[in-house]
Amino acid sequence: MGVLANHTKGKNAPDKIFRISGMAKERAAIVGKENITNATTGAFLDGDGHLITLKTVEATMKEIPFADAAEYATIEGSPAFIEAAIDAAFREYRPDAYIDGIATPGGTGGIHHAVLNYLEDGDTVITMDRYWAAYKSICRETNRNFDTFVMFDENNKFNVQGCVEKLREYAAKQTNVFLVLNTPANNPTGYNVRQEEWEIIMAELTSIANNGKNNVVLLLDIAYIDFAAPESRAFFQLFNQLPENFLVLVAFSMSKSYTMYGYRLGCLLCVSSNKQEVEDFVAINKFSSRATWSNCSRLGMLVMEKINQEPERKAAFRAEQETLRLSLLKRAEVFIKEADEIGLKVCPFDSGFFVTVPTEHAEEVAAELRKSDLFIVPLGDGANAGLRVALCAIPEEKITGIAKKIKEALDIVSK
Ligand SMILES: Cc1ncc(COP(=O)(O)O)c(C=O)c1O
Known part of the structure; x- marks a missing residue:
């Protein structure tokens, strides 16, 4: 019998995103991160997998005296x-x-x-x-x-x-x-x-x-x-x-x-x-x-x-934000265009970090994709299941071909 209060029972839902991104990191440690595609992380990353940061924000922060910030x-x-x-x-x-x-x-x-x-x-x-x-x-x-x-x-x-x-x-x-x-x-x-x-x-x-x-x-x-x-x-x-x-x-x-x-x-x-x-x-x-x-x-x-x-400062910040937005959008355009060309169904996309490929077989398709070192988070179950492709985490050159790989994995799984 544990010490936890009764109301804590069942509050242990494992986080799928961290689980799959953990798998990606383990695999990268073996084969090298350049040889895998980790489309799991919900942060905007550059081609080397580093966080993209706004320079205006960084510069502003550095101007603030520590004693002021620490209060x-x-x-x-x-x-x-x-x-x-x-x-x-x-x-x-x-x-x-x-x-x-x-x-x-x-x-x-x-x-x-x-x-x-x-x-x-x-x-x-x-x-x-x-x-x-x-x-x-x-x-x-x-x-x-x-x-x-x-x-x-x-x-x-x-x-x-x-x-x-x-x-x-x-x-x-x-x-x-x-x-x-x-x-x-x-x-x-x-x-x-x-x-x-x-x-x-x-x-x-x-x-x-x-x-x-x-x-x-x-x-x-x-x-x-x-x-x-x-x-x-x-x-x-x-x-x-x-x-x-x-x-x-x-x-x-x-x-x-x-x-x-x-x-x-x-x-x-x-x-x-x-x-x-x-x-x-x-x-x-x-x-x-x-x-x-x-x-x-x-x-x-x-x-x-x-x-x-x-x-x-505000104008420079907004301009930098806009550059970031457009560069993310470019990644999405590559994916959506390829998906359209091969007939891969995608949930309607306008903007943002992720696209979703709806499929009831999300878990199996994600497992199939991992065989070729492509890591994507399966979300939901039944009718709302799908693959959440974190375009924010992968550079444009690695996005080319992902739609095709997903389509092939879907075809294998639904046979
Ligand atoms: C849909 C959505 N809402 C809200 C958040 C909140 O994030 P934060 O607490 O870092 O502002 C996130 C973060 O991933 C999110 O994806």
Whole structure:
């Protein structure tokens, strides 16, 4: 009999991504890393497998005196940091609403607080069936349930109707209807929800908010937003003047956008037409932060503040971000073109770190691919299974031929 408390039972889901990337590293140690393709890692790497970093961010960080950075930050984050995060998230599409934020360790911390503070025990979080696995862990950890709608229909189109039906189902079951959307540049598919799809979702959420029974919480996970075209932020304008009981929360992250993955900083933003709701948001999330991680990286905050406050530095930073985005997009274009040419089905891709090849045989195909030293993470099971190809982790020259290898492995496995 172990010492662990009962509620910890079953909280041991092994992380597939780390398992397969572990296999890739073991193999690289034997045959040399140049002889394998490791398409597992969720970080933007150069041709030598090193992390690509933004030089403007590095230079800014080096200008900050250690004693300044080493001090405690305030729990909620400095006002200049919150303003920088609002600007970084929305740019020129800032909604016409009351907006405030709270510092969090990465986007993860923001998602945790949102799920904790806007649902009752046993309530359900809704998202699409191709999702980042940590959502489910956060729900398990906070005693919430987790349900999904099918992301793409039989025509490989975003299943907006499935989303609407799921929202209606939970509107009948719980007071706060809580939808998580990871868009644009979705992980694991690279999909950006389209403006016309957004309009349908917003119409449904607004009608639920106005039905006299429910509240609505829409949590947007924008971890990869700076790898989508800047104008893909247009949907933020749909959050102008929402009903007072319709809250939009936005989990902003410095990890990918500032290449500061390990520094652990993000900001959970709250958008509402009700000033009191935003004040309550700050107060309760400050309490939760105090009770978990306390305060966040002051160095990260100072970096964001400085970049935001100095126009020349900001312009150089944004230009560098754009270069990164375009170079990642080039990798995707190689893959998608080859997939199209050989008839390999891929989930609709717009931008981001990953593409997904849908297949019910994901585990077997991934195992088959490992025989030729190509390491790809199989995700999901049954109808939502697929191979998540981390284009962010492999250089353009190694991407050529991957689609063909996947197609061949699929053919072998489905024989
Ligand atoms: C979809 C998605 N959301 C959020 C995150 C949060 O990352 P972080 O906590 O580093 O900001 C990640 C990181 O991999 C992610 O893939």
